[in-house]
Amino acid sequence: MPSFADFTVLDYLSNIIDILLVWFVIYKLIMVIRGTKAVQILTGIFVIIVVRTLSGFLGFNTLSWMMEQAITWGFLAIIIIFQPELRRALEQLGRGRLFSRTGLQEVEEQERIVEAIVKAINYMAKRRIGALVTVERETGMGDYIETGIAINSTISSELLINIFIPNTPLHDGAVIIQKQNIAAAACYLPLSESPFISKELGTRHRAALGISEVTDAITIIVSEETGSISITKNGELHRDLSPDDFKNLLGTELMASVKNVSSTRWSWRVKKQNG
Structure with missing residues (x-):
């Protein structure tokens, strides 16, 4: 067995890069499945592995055998259940887009989403x-999506x-937008219990503030009484926005999730259109 003295600087560097790559892959996989039912499946797999380990240690032979069978055939079941997702991942791998899309594609797609939301909100x-539209960002909103009616349609x-x-x-x-799709409609959002909310604000505004207090989502509200447009983010309410202010704020927030070049391009486009 080799000792530490046998390792060279290149060996240490290779091992560090290897570990970083593994963590990068794990991180990307977590980002892909966050806020989805796949998290529940992974939790179930983890519970089965723990039970299998404990039952073997404690000598529960029958339970241990059952868990062993569940692990053996469970991976085959997972392949069958997630066959469409696995096929899509392999197709993206073949195109070199498994973990990321090109900056230009991200910018164009995000701009299309912003334009669609702005057009709909201004019309309403x-x-x-009255309208309530929540855009998911880093924090998964799977629990709130499940309270509504699934749509899974292009925005x-x-x-x-x-x-x-x-x-x-x-x-x-509420309508919840997840990635590039309208995930669900008629969703229930948690109401804010802050005592500092104005009494004139209705349920939509309280729900928008509530979801902004527990997630990093950005939520748009259209008042059916006045037709005013408001946005909530990070527990803050931006009320009575003009169409231009609304478009600029929404564009700034949503374009921040892509590369820096996207923010520059968005700002240039807004200035050009306003000019």
């Missing part, structure tokens, strides 16, 4: 159609507007 504000201004038309099945509640 002019007609005083478009037309779809957002149709969802909030009064007296339709999905208009009451």
